[in-house]
Each structure stands twice: as structure tokens, then as C-alpha cells.
Amino acid sequence: MESDSEQRAERARTDDLAGAVARLLPALDEFLRFEGPDRALERALWQPRLEEPLPERGAGAGAVLELLAEVVIPAGLRIGAPGFCGWVTTGPTVVPAAAGLAASVAAAQKWWQSPGNFLEAQALRWLGDLIGLSERFTGVFVSGGAQANLVGLAAARQHAGERLGFDPSADGVAGFQEPRVYSPEHVHHVVLRALGVLGLGRSALVKIACDRSGRPDLDRLDDAIRDDLREGRVPIAVAASAGDVNTGRIDPIDRLREVAHAHGLWLHVDGAYGGFGVLDERVADQFGDLGQVDSLAIDPHKWLAAPIGCGAGFVRDGDLLARAFALEPSDYVDVKVPPDVALPSVFDSLGAGDPDHSLEHSAPSRGVAVWAILKEIGAAGMRARVRRHLDCARRVAERVRAHPDLELLAEPVLSICCFRCHPERIRSSGELERLNRAILAEVRARGRSIPSSTRVHNKLAIRPCFIGARTGLAEADLLVDEVLAAAARLLQN
Ligand SMILES: *Cc1c(COP(=O)(O)O)cnc(C)c1O
Numbered sequence: 399m400e401s402d403s404e405q406r407a408e409r410a411r412t413d414d415l416a417g418a419v420a421r422l423l424p425a426l427d428e429f430l431r432f433e434g435p436d437r438a439l440e441r442a443l444w445q446p447r448l449e450e451p452l453p454e455r456g457a458g459a460g461a462v463l464e465l466l467a468e469v470v471i472p473a474g475l476r477i478g479a480p481g482f483c484g485w486v487t488t489g490p491t492v493v494p495a496a497a498g499l500a501a502s503v504a505a506a507q508k509w510w511q512s513p514g515n516f517l518e519a520q521a522l523r524w525l526g527d528l529i530g531l532s533e534r535f536t537g538v539f540v541s542g543g544a545q546a547n548l549v550g551l552a553a554a555r556q557h558a559g560e561r562l563g564f565d566p567s568a569d570g571v572a573g574f575q576e577p578r579v580y581s582p583e584h585v586h587h588v589v590l591r592a593l594g595v596l597g598l599g600r601s602a603l604v605k606i607a608c609d610r611s612g613r614p615d616l617d618r619l620d621d622a623i624r625d626d627l628r629e630g631r632v633p634i635a636v637a638a639s640a641g642d643v644n645t646g647r648i649d650p651i652d653r654l655r656e657v658a659h660a661h662g663l664w665l666h667v668d669g670a671y672g673g674f675g676v677l678d679e680r681v682a683d684q685f686g687d688l689g690q691v692d693s694l695a696i697d698p699h700k701w702l703a704a705p706i707g708c709g710a711g712f713v714r715d716g717d718l719l720a721r722a723f724a725l726e727p728s729d730y731v732d733v734k735v736p737p738d739v740a741l742p743s744v745f746d747s748l749g750a751g752d753p754d755h756s757l758e759h760s761a762p763s764r765g766v767a768v769w770a771i772l773k774e775i776g777a778a779g780m781r782a783r784v785r786r787h788l789d790c791a792r793r794v795a796e797r798v799r800a801h802p803d804l805e806l807l808a809e810p811v812l813s814i815c816c817f818r819c820h821p822e823r824i825r826s827s828g829e830l831e832r833l834n835r836a837i838l839a840e841v842r843a844r845g846r847s848i849p850s851s852t853r854v855h856n857k858l859a860i861r862p863c864f865i866g867a868r869t870g871l872a873e874a875d876l877l878v879d880e881v882l883a884a885a886a887r888l889l890q891n
Contacts, residue, residue: 407455407456410459411459415503418459418463419499421463421464421466421467422463422466422467422471424467425466425467425468425471425472426471428471428472429471429472429474430478430492432476432478432479432480432481435845436476436845437472437473438473438474438475438476440473443473444469444470444473447465447469448465448469448470476489477489477866478490478703478866478867478868479848479866479868480866480868480869480870480872480873481845481846481847481848481869481873481876481877482848482866482869483847483848483849483850483862483863483864483865483866483869483873483877484842484848484849484850484862484863485850485863486643486670486671486697486700486863486865487697487699487700487706488700488703488865488866488867489703489866490699490703490704490705490706490767491703491771491867493770493771493774494702494703494704494705494767494768494770494771495705495767496770497766497767497769497770497771498704498705498766498767500766501514501762501763501764501766501767502762505517505762505763505766506762506763507760507761507763508539508751508761508762508763508764508765509748509749509751509753509761510744510745510747510748510749511744511747511748511749512744512749514763514765514766515749515750515751515763516749516750517763517765517766517769518539518750518751518763518764518765518766518769519749519750519751519765520765520769521539521765521766521768521769521772522537522538522539522710522712522765523537524768524769524772525537525696525698525710525712525768525772526712527777528674528677528772528777528780529669529673529674529676529677529688529696530676530685530687530688530689531688531689531694531712532689532714534714535694535712535713535714535716536712536713536714536715536716536719536755537710537711537712538710538711538712538719538751538752538755538756539698539708539709539710539761539764539765539768540709540710540711540756540757540758541707541708541709542670542697542699542706542707542708542709543586543588543668543670543671543695543696543697543700543709544588544591544592544709545709545711545756545757546670546695546696546697546709546710546711547586547588547589547592547637547666547668547670547695547711548588548592548595548596548757549693549695549711549713549719549723549755549756549757550666550667550692550693550694550695550711550712550713551579551589551592551593551596551635551637551666551693552567552592552596552719552722552723553664553692553693553713553715553718553719553722554579554634554635554664554666554692554693555571555577555596555598555634555722556718556719556721556722557634557664557692557715557718558574558577558632558633558634558635558663558664559571559573559574560718560721561662562574562632565721566597566722567721567722567723567724568724570597571596571597571598574598574632574634575630575631575632576602576626576630576631576632577598577599577602577631577632577633577634578602578604578622578623578626578631578632578633578634579593579598579602579603579604579633579634579635579636579637580603580604580606580619580622580623580633580635580636580637581603581604581605581606581636581637581638581639582605582606582608582612582614582638582639582649582654583605583606583607583608583614584608584612584639584642584644584645584647585603585605585637585639585668586639586642586643586668586670589603589637589668590603598634602634604622604626606618606619606622610855611647612642612645612647612808613650614649614650614654616650616653616654616657619636619654619657620657620660623657623661623663624661627661633661633663634663634664635658635663635664635665635666635692636654636655636657636658636663636664636665636666637666637667637668638650638651638654638655638665638666638667638668638691639667639668639669639672640667640668640669640672640673640675640676640685640688640694641669641670641671641672641673641675641811641812642671642672643671643814643852643863644814644816644852644853644854644861645808645811645814645816645852645854645861646671646672646675646791646808646810646811646812646813646814646863647808647811647812648672648675648681648684648685648811648812650684650686651665651667651684651685651686651688651691652686652687652690653686655686655690655691664692664693665691665692665693666691666692666693666694666695667688667691667693667694667695668695669688669694669695669696670695670696670697670700670709671697671700671701671812671863671865672812673694673695673696673697673701674696674700674701674702674780674784675701675784675788675812675813676688677777677780677781677784677785678781678784678785678788680788681788681811681812684811691714692713692714692715693711693712693713693714694711694712695709695710695711695712696709696710696712697709697710698710698764698767698768698771700865701780701783701784701787701865702768702771702772702780703771703866703867704764704767704768704771705767707762707764708764708767708768710768711756716752716755719754719755720752720754720755723754723755723756723757724754725753725754725759735747783867784813786864786870786871787812787813787864787865787869788810788812788813789871789874790813790815790862790864790869790870790871790873790874791810791812791813791814791815791862791864791874792810792815793871793874793875794810794815794817794862794874794877794878795809795810795815795817797875797878798815798817798878801878801882802821802822803819803820803821803822803882803885804817804818804819804820804878804881804882805817805818805819805820807854807855807857807859808854808859813863813864813865814861814862814863814864815861815862816852816854816859816860816861817859817860818830818834818857818858818859818860819833819834819837819860819881819882819885821885821889827857830857830858831857831858833885833888833889834851834858834859834860835851835858836884836888837860837881837884837885837888838851838860840884840887840888841860841877841880841881841884844880844884846876846880847862847873847876847877847880849861849862849863849877850862850863860881862874862877
């Protein structure tokens with residue numbers, strides 16, 4: 399027999415969620431003001447309060463909530479701050495964050511009939527409508543762009559195997575003699591990893607050279623496919639970027655699709671960052687007809703500001719997807735209800751969607767947060783957000799062009815603007831590199847504006863990516879002001 403105190407020790411709090419959340423809310427609202435010094439940096443203040451061996455006796459709900467409110471939240475990672483323009487990921491807005499909590503409590507296990515399941519399916523349809531996919535596409539929410547790209551490429555692998563007369567999902571990939579996937583050279587590194595996981599191998603990727611403006615050489619692509627076919631290798635897919643994370647450029651998707659389809663290959667599009675860019679008519683043409691691609695990855699946890707952990711994969715032929723991710727039958731999942739049962743339990747029937755469409759089995763209803771955002775701001779709200787962020791990149795470019803000490807390294811296409819500080823008297827590339835590294839470090843340390851860096855034509859670039867829902871033209875100006883101020887200080891010394 400367990401003693402009374404052991405039973406008490408086991409019991410996690412199971413009621414008064416309102417009280418628990420209320421304990422955290424003032425700290426969360428304070429965090430969302432992003433004021434004062436960044437306390438994540440002050441590791442000496444938070445780590446000692448959190449670090450300890452596995453406790454034998456639980457501290458109880460109150461102690462946990464106190465640590466969350468007083469230590470974890472105040473020292474949180476400020477990626478949703480207005481001045482943060484470092485990554486393509488950003489913090490959630492308020493309604494999807496609240497929806498995420500609601501879903502985690504009341505819409506767990508997305509496959510079963512419930513409003514959560516219904517909203518998940520509706521959110522996928524809304525996403526498809528928003529970016530111009532035809533109704534034929536099958537969508538699935540996954541953890542992010544990395545998995546969404548893997549879902550698309552798994553369908554591509556299935557397509558290629560079945561054309562050769564075998565089922566790679568069932569029988570493995572030995573039937574592929576030297577598989578090949580082609581992509582313009584700025585392909586995101588998660589695509590390479592997906593090829594590794596899918597058994598095609600990272601070395602299956604053939605990078606197609608691009609000209610100075612980042613346009614892939616389509617003749618070279620065509621030649622590479624022909625050569626590979628002639629020599630007995632197995633071309634599988636062409637992977638395009640709808641928004642490269644370095645500069646934001648968009649591959650010529652229609653042209654790449656024509657080349658791919660001419661050889662019977664799959665055309666996959668990585669739109670994890672830039673897919674929503676199609677909402678701005680200034681660049682919409684560059685996306686071509688997304689309804690004609692074979693698969694597409696898009697990340698609601700980026701431009702849409704869903705809580706982190708939400709990507710979406712779309713595939714035109716959903717049956718292919720179901721074969722790529724088929725789950726074998728299992729004795730313990732049996733949902734066949736005898737016909738004479740009048741009122742079946744919801745646990746007797748799956749809702750919309752299909753567990754055979756991704757890597758997941760148990761999974762949260764991520765679509766509830768996506769529904770919440772689109773219901774809150776509508777398609778028009780999302781178009782306005784994308785437009786504002788493209789304006790931000792153009793504002794930075796304008797100010798860079800107007801300043802003698804700044805150099806534009808790539809004309810903005812989406813919401814990224816790559817530039818550097820380049821005073822005329824500094825000629826050595828090493829010195830320029832050191833100066834811009836120092837500027838970046840100083841700007842980021844001041845914490846008002848947080849850009850990141852990349853390399854453009856092998857030059858170190860200051861790279862703001864405007865994507866945060868709290869970020870607008872004031873932050874675009876602030877970034878340029880911060881860079882100029884840091885440069886002035888550094889050049890004085
Ligand atoms: C972010 C991103 C990825 C990876 O997606 P995660 O959501 O980080 O898993 C892949 N490709 C592009 C273009 C991206 O922007």
C-alpha cells in the first residue's frame with residue numbers, strides 16, 4: 399500500500415488552469431513589452447535558479463509557476479521584439495499564442511473528430527486558398543519547414559520509385575541507381591538533410607550554378623538531367639526556393655517546372671520563408687503558377703506568426719503521399735464501429751486528415767492557431783503585413799543607396815535587404831570584413847535592432863529580414879540608424 403504522502407506526492411494539479419495561467423499573465427505581458435535590458439544574457443541570474451539534479455520530491459505547482467513567472471519568462475528569447483530582424487522565425491502574436499494554449503488543452507490528438515480536427519482541415523484549405531494552390535492539393539501540418547520539405551521530397555521519391563516499378567516506402571531505395579535531385583545553389587540546408595533521411599543521400603543533390611543575380615542556368619540544368627539519364631543515373635526531382643533565406647530571391651519556378659516536367663521529374667518548392675510573399679502583387683508574378691507545382695513547403699510559424707512548431711506541406715497528389723507515409727495496420731488502432739451502434743463515441747472514428755500523410759502519429763492540432771490568425775486578420779490583414787515587410791526592405795535599400803558609406807549587396811525582392819558599410823577610403827576586403835563584423839556585433843549588443851549576417855558574392859552582408867508582426871518602417875529606419883551610429887564610433891577609434 400502506498401502511504402498517503404506518496405499519493406499526495408504523485409498528484410499533479412488537474413484543475414484551476416485559470417489560476418495557473420493568471421499567475422503567468424503579468425510576466426508574459428511584461429515580456430511582450432520587450433523593455434529594459436535583455437535578461438536572457440544574464441545567465442548568472444537565471445541558471446542557478448533552474449539548475450539542479452532530478453528532484454526526488456516535487457516542489458508543487460506553486461513553485462513551478464513562480465519559477466516560470468519570475469525566472470523563465472523575464473529572461474525569454476526576444477525573437478518577437480519589433481527590432482528583431484535576425485531570423486526568418488519570429489514570435490507569435492497574441493491570439494495564436496492563446497489559441498495554442500487552447501489547442502494544447504482541448505484539441506489534443508488532431509486526428510480525432512473534434513472542432514480542433516475540423517479547424518485543422520479548414521486552416522489547410524484557407525492556407526491553400528491564400529497562396530493560390532488549387533483545391534486538389536493535400537495539405538498536412540508538421541513541426542516546421544524542415545519536415546514540410548521532407549514531406550514533399552518523400553512524395554517525390556515515391557513518384558520516382560513507382561515510375562520505375564517499385565515502392566520505395568515498402569521496399570527501400572536500392573532500386574534507385576545513383577538518384578539525383580537538382581536545385582539552384584542557394585538551396586536551404588534542410589533539403590540536403592531530407593535527402594539523407596530519405597535514403598537518397600546528401601550527395602544526390604546537384605547544385606545548379608546561378609548568375610550574379612542568383613538566376614539558375616536552366617540550360618545547365620537541362621544538360622545535367624540529360625547527362626544523368628544517358629549515364630544511367632536516376633533523376634528524381636527539381637527543388638526550387640520561393641524565397642531564399644540569404645537574400646530573399648525567388649527562383650524562376652515556372653521555368654524550373656517546365657524543365658522538370660519535360661523529363662517527367664517532380665517539382666518541389668521550398669516556400670518556408672517566402673511562400674506568403676505571393677500576396678504582394680509587386681512580386682506575385684515571380685512565383686508563377688503555384689497551382690502547377692507538385693509539392694510545396696510553407697511555414698505558418700514564420701510570416702504568419704503562429705507559435706513555433708508549425709509548418710505545412712502541400713502535395714498535389716495526396717495518394718502518393720499516403721503511400722509514402724503509409725502506416726501498417728495495427729491491432730490496437732481499430733476504429734470500425736459495428737453498424738448497429740446508434741451513437742458511436744468520437745473515439746470510434748477519425749476526423750479529417752490522414753495519419754498516413756506525414757511522419758507524425760500523436761500530434762497537436764497546430765491548425766487551430768493558423769485558423770485563429772486568419773480568422774483574426776483575414777487575407778487582407780496578411781496581405782497588408784507582407785506588403786509592410788516588403789516596404790521595410792525597400793526602405794533600407796533606399797537609405798543605403800542614398801548614403802555614401804553604405805553599399806547595397808543585393809536588391810531586395812522579398813523582405814530581406816543585404817548591405818554593408820563601405821567607406822570609400824577602405825579598400826582592403828579584409829578590413830571591410832572586420833569593420834562590418836564589428837558593426838554587426840555592436841548593433842546586436844545594443845539590442846535595439848537585431849539583424850543577422852550572410853555572404854553575398856563572398857562579401858559579409860548585414861542582413862535584416864523583416865517578418866515580425868510588430869515590425870514596421872520605424873524599425874527599418876532604426877536598423878540603418880544603428881548601423882551608421884556603430885560605424886561612426888568604430889571609424890573614430
Ligand atoms: C526556415 C526555413 C526552412 C526550415 O524550416 P524550419 O521551420 O526552421 O524547420 C527551410 N527553408 C527555408 C527557405 C526556410 O526559410
